[in-house]
Amino acid sequence: MQKEVTPFIPQTAPSYGHKEREAIDLYLQSNAWLTEFEKTIAFEQEIAKRATTTYASVVPNGTIALFLAFTALGIKKGDEVIVPNLTMIATPNAVQLAGGTPVFADVDSESLCLNPDEVARLITPRTKAVCHVSLGGRVGRMESLMELCREKGIPLVEDAAQAFGSSHRGKPVGSFGDIGIYSFTPHKIITTGQGGALVTNREDLYQAIERLKDFGRLQGGGDHHDHLGWNFKFTDLQAVLGLVQLENLDERIDKKREIFAHYQSQLTDVPGVTMLHTNLEETTPWFIEVFVEKPLALASFLKEQGIGTRPMYPAIHTQPIYAHIQGEFPVSTHAGAHGLWLPSSLSLTPSEITRICNAVKEFLRFV
Ligand SMILES: Cc1ncc(COP(=O)(O)O)c(C=O)c1O
Numbered sequence: 001m002q003k004e005v006t007p008f009i010p011q012t013a014p015s016y017g018h019k020e021r022e023a024i025d026l027y028l029q030s031n032a033w034l035t036e037f038e039k040t041i042a043f044e045q046e047i048a049k050r051a052t053t054t055y056a057s058v059v060p061n062g063t064i065a066l067f068l069a070f071t072a073l074g075i076k077k078g079d080e081v082i083v084p085n086l087t088m089i090a091t092p093n094a095v096q097l098a099g100g101t102p103v104f105a106d107v108d109s110e111s112l113c114l115n116p117d118e119v120a121r122l123i124t125p126r127t128k129a130v131c132h133v134s135l136g137g138r139v140g141r142m143e144s145l146m147e148l149c150r151e152k153g154i155p156l157v158e159d160a161a162q163a164f165g166s167s168h169r170g171k172p173v174g175s176f177g178d179i180g181i182y183s184f185t186p187h188k189i190i191t192t193g194q195g196g197a198l199v200t201n202r203e204d205l206y207q208a209i210e211r212l213k214d215f216g217r218l219q220g221g222g223d224h225h226d227h228l229g230w231n232f233k234f235t236d237l238q239a240v241l242g243l244v245q246l247e248n249l250d251e252r253i254d255k256k257r258e259i260f261a262h263y264q265s266q267l268t269d270v271p272g273v274t275m276l277h278t279n280l281e282e283t284t285p286w287f288i289e290v291f292v293e294k295p296l297a298l299a300s301f302l303k304e305q306g307i308g309t310r311p312m313y314p315a316i317h318t319q320p321i322y323a324h325i326q327g328e329f330p331v332s333t334h335a336g337a338h339g340l341w342l343p344s345s346l347s348l349t350p351s352e353i354t355r356i357c358n359a360v361k362e363f364l365r366f367v
Contacts, residue, residue: 007306008245008306008307008308009306009307009308009343009348009352009355009356010213010308010329010343010345011287011308011309011310011341011342011343011344011345012186012187012287012308012310012343012345013186013187013345014186014187014191015191015252015345015346015347016191016241016244016245017319019247020031020241020245023160023240023241023243023244024237024240024241025039027039027236027237027240032236033235033236034235034236035235035359036058036233036234036235036236036238036239037236037239037245038236039190039236039239040047040058040234040235040236040239042065042243043058043234043239043242043243043246044056044057044058044197046243046246047182047197047199047243047254048199049159050164050165050172050246050249051153051172051175051180051199052172052175052197053175053180053199053201054200054201054203054206055172055199055200055201055202055203055206056197056198056199057197057198057199057206057209057210057213058195058196058197058239058242059195059196059197059198059213059232059233059234060194060195060232060233060234061194061196062090062159062161062164062182062183062184062185062194063090063093063097063196064180064196064232065100065161065181065182065183065196065197065198066091066094066095066131066157066159066181067097068092068198068209068212068213068232069094069157069179069181069198069209070094070095070097070100070129070157071098071099071208071212072179072180072209072212073128073129073155073157073179073205075095075098075099075100075128075129076098076099076100076127077099077100078100078101078126078129079099079100079101079126079127079129079348080100080102080103080124080126080127080128081095081100081101081127081128081129081130081131081157082103082104082105082114082119082122082123082127082129082130082131083101083102083103083104083105083115083131083132083133083159083316084104084105084106084107084113084132084133084135084332084334085093085104085105085106085107085237085269085315085316085317085327085329085332086107086112086133086135086313086315086316086331086332086336087135087159087313087316088161088313089135089313089316089319089321090161091131091133091159092104092170092316092322095131100129100316101126101127104316104317104322104325104327104329105118105119105121105122105279105336106118106328106329106330106331106332107135107140107331107332107335108140108141108146108328108331109331109335109359110136110140110276110277111138111139111140111141112135112136112138112140112161112276112331112332112335113132113133113135113138113139113141114130114132114133114140114141114145115140115141115196116141116144116145116148117330119148120146120148123147123148123152123154123218127152127154128154128155129154129155129156129157130145130148130149130154130155130156130157131156131157131158131159132156132157132158132159132176132177133159133161134158134159134160134162134163134166134174136162136164136175136276136283136285136286136287136289137162137163137165137166137173137283137284137285137286138163138166138276138278138283139163139166139168139282139283142168142176146176151177155177155178155179156176156177156178157177157178157179157180157181157358158173158174158175158176158179158180158181159181160173160174160175160180160181160182161181161182161183161188161196162183162188162286162287163182163284163286164183164184164188164189164190164284164307165249165252165253165256165284166282166283166284167190167282168282169282170282174199175199175201178202178205179198179199179200179202179205179209180198180199180200181196181197181198181199182197182199183194183195183196183367184196184197185240187286187344188286189252189253189256189284189286190242190245190246190249191241191242191245192238192239192241192242192245193241194238195234195238195242199245199254201364207362211227211229212227212228212229212230212232213229213230213231213232213233214229214231214232214281215229215230215231216228216229216230220315225268231365245257246256252346253284255346256284256285256286257280257283257284257285257345258344259285259288259344259346259348259353260278260280260285260288260352261280262350262354263275263288263290263342263353263356263357264278264292266353266354266357267290267357267360270360270361272292272293272362272364273290273291273292273360273364274290274291274292275289275290275291276289277331286344287341287342287344288308288341288342288343288344289312289339289340289342290339290340290342290343290360291335291338292338292340292364293338293341295312295337295339295340296311297363298340298360298363299311299340300354301340301359301362301363302309302337302359302360302363305359307343307355307359308343309340309341309342309343310340310341311339311340311341312335312336312338312339312340312341312343313339314336314337315332315333315335315336315337316332317329317333318333318336342356342360343356349351
């Protein structure tokens with residue numbers, strides 16, 4: 001008799017199907033130019049609609065979106081940008097790419113987002129922007145942060161790479177700052193393979209972004225350049241994919257919330273496991289994180305059971321590339337050292353989640 005093989009559950013996987021295939025096929029039959037054109041404009045309009053912003057501009061990825069956000073705000077050598085000490089490495093690296101210096105603030109333990117009190121402590125005359133990161137789709141103390149930035153006259157950038165589809169008090173994440181950015185890599189709520197977007201209500205910033213992403217010109221097709229710029233344009237091929245993915249964004253959001261709720265209902269009372277309090281009315285969870293004493297041991301136990309995981313981002317100051325950073329960061333250090341991301345794909349079924357949770361409980365000798 002054939003031995004039954006338990007299927008491997010990956011930590012993450014993209015979600016697309018026949019509608020995407022059909023849309024791309026149809027587009028390719030139209031002798032289209034493939035590069036940024038009408039499909040991209042339509043995609044941008046939909047992004048702006050979801051973000052409730054006046055403008056949206058799409059670019060090759062979230063890192064470039066961050067770079068353009070900082071550059072459009074005029075960040076240059078000697079300028080400081082305050083970022084959380086718990087984020088994907090692209091956040092501080094994009095500050096550096098723009099020529100600035102990232103300054104690291106610890107995060108709040110409830111949300112793992114920027115702690116405004118820490119930000120206030122770090123502001124100097126060189127601080128030229130603050131960058132909030134919606135880690136896992138959460139927001140934290142946005143009102144306090146906005147008030148602080150307003151009081152000090154410092155622009156606020158929202159790195160909402162993981163948070164497209166999340167809102168805070170009814171307002172889409174990404175629309176609070178001077179500029180917000182999203183990412184559309186395969187493990188985000190919608191994907192275009194690679195891809196990113198900037199959203200803003202400020203016309204001056206939008207014009208600057210549009211110039212910067214197209215060789216410094218505002219009118220494509222010509223070769224007159226009075227500004228410095230590069231080629232960070234999107235492609236219509238990706239926009240076709242993105243437009244189809246947007247069609248069922250609400251279902252995707254509901255699915256993510258259901259996945260989180262399933263995990264929560266099975267893990268909340270398990271001694272030795274902590275999950276973050278998450279308002280599922282507003283948050284679209286990204287990767288499902290749990291905090292345990294020994295995340296690496298849990299990861300290898302789960303791997304033996306055919307379950308993929310990923311350790312959470314280490315606190316930035318513990319990364320070799322940022323080892324020179326001085327300071328006390330107890331919250332981000334703890335989260336980075338104890339966080340583990342469990343399988344989080346949109347395709348996860350309730351029975352797979354039960355299998356994962358049972359394995360976690362078995363590891364912790366709970367059952
Ligand atoms: C918080 C955060 N910022 C920036 C990025 C970079 O986005 P991209 O991978 O599209 O360059 C990511 C990617 O996951 C992210 O999670």
